[in-house]
């Protein structure tokens with residue numbers, strides 16, 4: 001650690017995580033000032049959100065992130081309202097700190113999930129994917145701060161008009177479902193023009209230098225997913241974590257669409273047997289469609305259903321060949337299993353050092 005960094009590290013100390021043991025992170029005054037809007041919004045000392053990851057972002061990881069001073073988010077993409085209710089209540093027994101709930105706007109029980117958040121006094125609701133949250137946004141705003149994903153500046157403006165209190169922009173380097181534009185381009189497009197609400201940048205972020213850069217560009221904080229998958233507190237199967245630790249950036253590739261008549265929303269994941277069979281599946285369905293054995297809708301459904309249950313298979317059952325290994329390009333920077341506090345401390349130290357180096361020159 002440089003003297004300059006040590007000198008700057010005087011004010012804020014983030015708390016130790018639930019697992020304990022790791023040293024608390026020291027946040028330099030410069031870093032604290034840069035992400036103040038984000039920490040005020042999230043109501044926590046570290047403006048790092050752990051992006052909701054289906055099956056991974058459950059009570060244990062969420063509580064560990066929030067207890068470490070960051071912002072955990074429950075992923076409820078695979079949950080019905082009763083399961084979400086149980087998950088929120090369980091997380092609340094593990095942490096008294098704020099955390100969010102991520103709801104996919106295409107979920108068939110969207111309103112019921114929002115009602116569950118209201119009943120449990122969830123402080124932040126994150127709406128992800130596709131459609132505008134509409135009525136669900138109105139309801140969520142009656143009891144929580146609302147965060148929305150925006151794939152472009154124009155969308156961000158529209159979402160803010162309809163009530164979004166903060167925006168997440170996520171570039172194509174991210175793990176899971178992705179858009180076509182990279183984080184660096186999205187950040188340049190959105191950060192200079194969206195100033196009314198805090199903007200959090202996601203996709204490909206794993207080190208503090210990148211966190212510092214996006215904050216300096218005007219972000220209020222960041223969201224990371226891939227970097228937290230191998231946290232000791234994450235319940236991901238040991239084989240899932242080992243695959244992350246072994247992988248490099250180029251192993252995390254988007255799924256490929258074979259025919260423009262049958263759209264496939266790209267998902268970035270580690271390449272495995274399932275990736276190859278997905279191509280075979282598309283070929284097989286196309287053949288049946290062309291022979292008239294399947295109509296357009298049935299063919300599209302067969303393609304979409306291919307991945308049903310596949311993430312659970314990998315994350316929970318440890319079937320890393322036949323399951324979906326959703327991972328971002330930053331997977332190459334995941335080198336070991338370690339507690340959330342250690343990850344947070346490392347990222348914060350890197351951000352402090354980067355900022356201190358800049359102010360010295």
Ligand SMILES: Cc1cc2nc3c(=O)[nH]c(=O)nc-3n(C[C@H](O)[C@H](O)[C@H](O)COP(=O)(O)O)c2cc1C
Nearest residue numbers: 051052053054128174175176203204225226326328
């Ligand atoms: C295994 C995995 C599962 C994910 N599941 C979801 C999800 O259910 N809902 C969602 O909005 N984003 C999901 N994401 C995206 C993350 O919330 C986060 O935005 C993303 O991981 C950030 O990019 P990074 O992976 O480069 O850090 C997932 C990502 C991963 C790696």
